[in-house]
Amino acid sequence: MLEIQTHHLSKSYGPVRAVEDISLEVEAGEVFGLIGPDGAGKTTLFRILTSLILPDTGTATVAGLDVVREYKQLRQIIGYMPGRFSLYQDLTVEENLGFFANVFGVRIRDNYELIRDIYVQLEPFKDRRAGALSGGMKQKLALCCALIHRPRVLLLDEPGTGVDPVSRKEFWDMLRRLRASGITILVSTPNMDEAELCDRIALLQQGQLLAVNTPAGITAGFRRPLFAVRSDEMYRLIQDLRSFEGAADCHAFGEYAHLTLNTANEPADEKLILQYLVSQNHRNIEVKPVAATVEDCFIDLMTTTQNPKLKTQNL
Amino acid sequence: MPVIATDKLTRTFGAFTAVNAITFSVEQGEIFGFLGANGAGKTTALKMLTGLLTPTSGSATVAGFDVWKQPEQVKRRIGYMSQKFSLYEDLTVRENIRLYGGIYGLKMPEIRSKTADLLQKLGIEQEADQRVSALPLGWKQKLAFSVALLHEPKIVFLDEPTSGVDPLARRQFWELIYEAAASGVTLMVTTHYMEEAEYCNRVSMMVDGKIEALDTPRELKTQFEANDMDEVFRKLARKGLVVE
The missing domain is CATH 3.30.70.920 (Lrp/AsnC effector binding domain/regulation of amino acid metabolism (RAM) domain)
Incomplete structure (x- = not known):
């Protein structure tokens, strides 16, 4: 079953074509990676899928809900972790979690099972203000807050950025456990090394889709x-x-x-x-x-593409 | 003679020892990776090496000058580039070059001739009067690096120089770095992206204020039985388990 589907999706900001004609399909229960550098269109895609901005053309559904017409139901069933830390810096760890549970009309204990593995690491700091946490801890708290209403689909925009390799590894381990509980995960990263950790990946550059496949399928194409x-x-x-x-x-x-x-x-x-x-x-x-690594393939696709826009950017 | 040499360089803030007696040296033309987790002491060490912070004890020389006694001499002989911030987005390419040339005390005729060389080398003569904000990220990065080299520094400090750029731009950028190193400039790269560490001749890894490892990426991978630098980092960082 398709849990996320986009159909010829496009979005421009003035002259900048952030997302150009992107059609993607993510299966239920997959960890699907959006891989691309800054400016590839990853964040714009997330913002469309979470109903925070409207596409110029094209359509998208998440869990069968149209991101434009059915945005209210959509927002109930997705969990979103934006690229920039977006929790309340002045609230404590525990207060942030309580706040997000409240917004979604659930109690922390209802879904505590889902976040327990992650939250136990935060518990010693539960009275600390979120703004005073380290990068890795902030990221864990943001994940807990995005999960507290037990979403069907989890959208993570560059969770690994600004986080050291130890925390990054732990984070990917957590994603595997979450997938086992049936949640579909869409995750973005500019880091080609992390592509291997996804079930399937989409390679994005300058708003365009270069390829969609399993990591092994991508490298076999070289x-x-x-x-x-x-x-x-x-x-x-x-x-x-x-x-x-x-x-x-x-x-x-x-x-x-x-x-x-x-x-x-x-x-x-x-x-x-x-x-x-x-x-x-x-x-x-x-x-x-x-x-070949995914990075070799990415470069190969960039340089052999027929699209003149992609070529001139990299002279 | 090493371009950077430290001897038990230490900095404390009250009861907290941010940098704990680090001793290392970097040779001319070397690409040296300076790695560590957040809070490991990297930034404090770099501030001392760039003459921005005085050591509590120990000593360091950079380009032959003592960081404690001659910080101004040190500053004149180093360059700095960060991918996130180095250029003024609202200024044009030409204006940025002139600004940095001026800051480093170059005379106008010299700035003019260097500007012409730089624009030609990067192939951006057409864009010389465009604002930097209009340039693609890969171009900005090459421009930032070239600007950091304008006053012919002995050492250039690079802070996460290639995070977020596409793989092709990243590889092209490392080639510029190799070129600078081949011409005798010393490069000191700070990053917590381990794929950047793989490009360095040698890397040091700071954990809790100390240098816990220092060698070529290849030797470190052998020593820690790791497939990549990420794994080396994880094994080392676990030793000094971060309490934050």
Whole structure:
């Protein structure tokens, strides 16, 4: 069953086309990731799906409810955690939770089971004002407040931003447990590494959809040979690799440079690259074939897209 | 001679020790990652290294000057760039360059020639008189970095330089950083995005005011039996379990 559906959704702010013709389908019980950099249109999509802004054209439903016509019922059954911390900074942890329960007409104890795992970590600080919490703690409190009315659909806009890796890991573990309780989760992130943690992902760039698939389905779509290469001089290495015969693309990627070749040239490729780099006087060379990451695919889709708007942005 | 060298550098605020006797050095042309969780002491350490805060004890030299005795000399030889804030959005590209050139004491003819070089190098001559707010994020970021290099600093401090930008822009940006490093500039990157840490030559990890680990990303991953820097971070941070 489809829990979230958008149909040719578009939204502009003046000349800026924030979301362009986006059609998406999210199944019930999925953790679905919206992956894209700042300006991809993630937040605009969330704001349309939560009925906070109206789309210019197109339609969307959440749990079968139209986001424009049936917004009142919609707001009862969704939980939303905006990208910016939006709880009351002057209220304590406990007061914030009580306030949100009250707004939705429930008591904390009605749905405490759902948030218990998360809330126990906050309990030692329950009398602390929300504004005085650390980034990770704020995020946990915001999640509790978004869950206290037991929503059918949970919408999380960049929950990992500004949070250290320890808290981020804990947060994703929590999302898995929530999914097990049957809640559908739409979560956005600019971090390509987090794509792997979702059941399915949509790659977004400049308001447009580049691809929708499982993370494995996305990476399987990368067809050209890809190598991770390193040497002592990274800057010169990248320049040299671009001049290698058959090189399609070369970019810095962590401690390696990623080199994409136009076509596979038998297994000799690795050796040819090595020989070439030796002839260019590189030292401590390492060359190995690697599987594409979601990030490699994202770049590939960005650069091979037919859309001129996406191309000019990245000259 | 190292470009940055600290010896038991310490800073306390009342009873709280924010930076606890850190000793490390950074060589010329190195891309050095300075990592740690919120509250680990990174910001305090950086404020001392940039001459904005005096140490309680210990010492540090930056570009050969003592941060305690010669903070003004230090400030003249460093650059700073943050992806979130470095440029004035309401000023044009050209105005931003002129403003920073002026702040760092460059003379007008010098600013003019540097502006021309910079615009040409980045390929943004057409946009020179546009407000910075109208530029795509990836361009802003490259401009911010180039502006931070305008006065030919020995060291540039980069604060989460590539968070939020698309992957292609991010990789292009790291190439600019590699280029600067290859020309002898030292780069000090602070971030809590571990994918940024993977690009550094060496990284240090602060936990509770101390440097708990310092090595190449590769060595750290081996040492902590981790697949990526995220995992290294998690294993280290757990040691000094954060009580906030």
